[in-house]
Amino acid sequence: MNFGKLFFLGFPDGFDDEALEIIRKYKPAGVILYPGNMKSVEELQISMDKLYNLDIPLLISSDHEGGQLETVPGILSSSGNYAMGKLGKPEYAYKYGKYLGEKLKEFGFNMVFSPVLDVLHKSSSAVTGFRAFSTSADVVAEYGIQYIRGLKESGILPTGKHFPGHGKAAQDSHEENAIVYDFSFDDEDIIPFKKSLKELEILMTSHVIYEPVDNDIASVSKIIINDFLKENLKFKGLVISDAIEMKAFYNNYYSKEGVIKFFNSGGDILMVAEARQNFKKLYAFFEEAIKDKKIKINVIQNKIKKIEDLQRKYYNKDYSGELLMDIAKRALKINIKNNFDKDNLTFLIPEAKNLSPADTTANDLEKLENLINSEFKNCKIIKYDPFTGSVNKLPKREESVVSFVLDSFRFKKQLNLQKKLKHFSSKVLYIIIRNDEDLENYLSESYIVTNSTKLISLYQAIKAFKKQFLKGEVSV
Structure with a gap:
């Protein structure tokens, strides 16, 4: 059985023949485009043509959020979420989500790793920064829901992130272990996620340790993903990790044990940003875990079915830019x-x-x-x-x-x-x-x-x- 659908792959240095062969062979859940795949609108067109010519129903995403994090050329610049949140008019989040979704759809995207549902705190690291809509959890929820609806109306699959909230982390999980010491399942940082769950089909986890509830990062925490998110909050959608190359994950969980932890904790899709370097080893770890019965095959089959359902819903080869x-x-x-x-x-x-x-x-x-x-x-x-x-x-x-x-x-x-x-x-x-x-x-x-x-x-x-x-x- 090909378990490639349990992974989301990135090739920041371009879609050459080697990258395309990996995608063709393993048929992942999807592919993320980074700035190196779209240095210009013309190069973005070429990247899209290569992906669609594989004739595989991929989820094709970017992490273009607007404001602090903008990656896709040809999309007009936004002041960003925090500036938007200051207006007191959530309809602007809907309008921006719809504008962004329509542009992404035109280029060939069918998914985006957005919106950020984190709450901004005085202790927040720069990685959260103005990507957050507000210091108020209720404002974040209100704007986040409108943003999600705008994206969905444009045919783009939104991804709420970074569950259960990166805002209290003073460290950047890209660079080091990030720990939140003040946290509970009644925490205000969870409010935007709770209120958005009915709108979302996929959530991205944070690589942050929430020390009061678990010593593992959220991405591999059964307590946070399975017990709280899926059982307590009744979330029926998919859970995708943030990129495994972020040091908070890579330095501690890039191993067979880390792969086992992720999938046994309720995770559905592992994000591999540098697939050329890291994917095949992770895939081998996964196959070994299945062979050793450390991960139950029936659980995996259920995850794959849900991923395929989402691919069928959002993939459409006849995107307008293809003309x-x-x-x-x-x-x-x-x-x-x-x-x-x-x-x-x-x-x-x-x-x-x-x-x-x-x-x-x-x-x-x-x-x-x-x-x-x-x-x-x-x-x-x-x-x-x-x-x-x-x-x-x-x-x-x-x-x-x-x-x-x-x-x-x-x-x-x-x-x-x-x-x-x-x-x-x-x-x-x-x-x-x-x-x-x-x-x-x-x-x-x-x-x-x-x-x-x-x-x-x-x-x-x-x-x-x-x-x-x-x-x-x-x-x-």
Whole structure:
């Protein structure tokens, strides 16, 4: 049995082939996008395309809350929860939740790790800060519920956090053990969670020790998760941990015993922020625990069913932004004649320059190098001046060359450079990225015409080229 659905995975350094294969193989509950997955709106579009093309019903989330914690490009900045809470008008939280949800949905998200239901205290660490709506538990509850309703109305799954409340912790659980010494199950910090439970389908736990009730952090506390949250408060939804890489968890529970504690305490999904480094070891711990009957299989099967129900409810492959990727893909004209050596590739790309005052080509060309490096490990990249055709070096005979052509019919010296490539390599692919009038110069060659300089179009050309490695000749 594949137990991948019991994990939520992050790949902060990008969705390369290795990351995508992990997702494809283990089929997790979901994937979180970090700033490294979306340095720009264009790169966010590409990350989403990669995830949706896996055709797996994933929950796709970010931790974009507004204000202190904003991660998704293209969403207008908010003053944040605390400023909102000062207005005395909870309807603003609903309006912001709806705005945020609609933007997230447009980009392809179906979930968000928000809202923060923690209460701000004088002792609160900076990690809580202005992420909290108020110093009043009732205000936090009122605003939190409205925020949740706005997100849900937009088709986004909200996540209340960090149960049972991070506000009293003076330490940052990202960096060290965090302990709350003044706590009970009648604590005011629990009020926002109690009042929100009927609105929520998933809660995130804190990695904080609440010393009066347990010596373990809440994320692995049976007393807090199972006995109090699920049995006493009758919460029927799912419980997800905060990231296991946070030191309060990682330094104490990144072990087989920690995995056993989490799932036996009532936890449903473990969040692995650095999945490339940490997931497979955790997964092995879990399999060993199942084999040793330290975790009951029937309990796990019930968790997986609830996760699958949530995936079916929120996953929709036809998100509105997908239209733009579809146009970019359909606009390609492809004629690849040769087999290329994927282990010995050189890319020739134009320097990031606009061709006129009414042109923003440079914005996309600036991101092209990073895109190529993320798709092809250990490749070589050579830059050329599109106007003069000048270049610092040329590819070697044994190398396969992919050259991005930028209006070479206008710039004769660039055209000379492009044609000269055939003297240095027998395998050259020309990707014509601007005016298809250039095609007349390359009809006898392997080529892809994008009819666009936008990064999403360049990405679709690269994607089509990668398919050639798998299927041989491609002609459309």
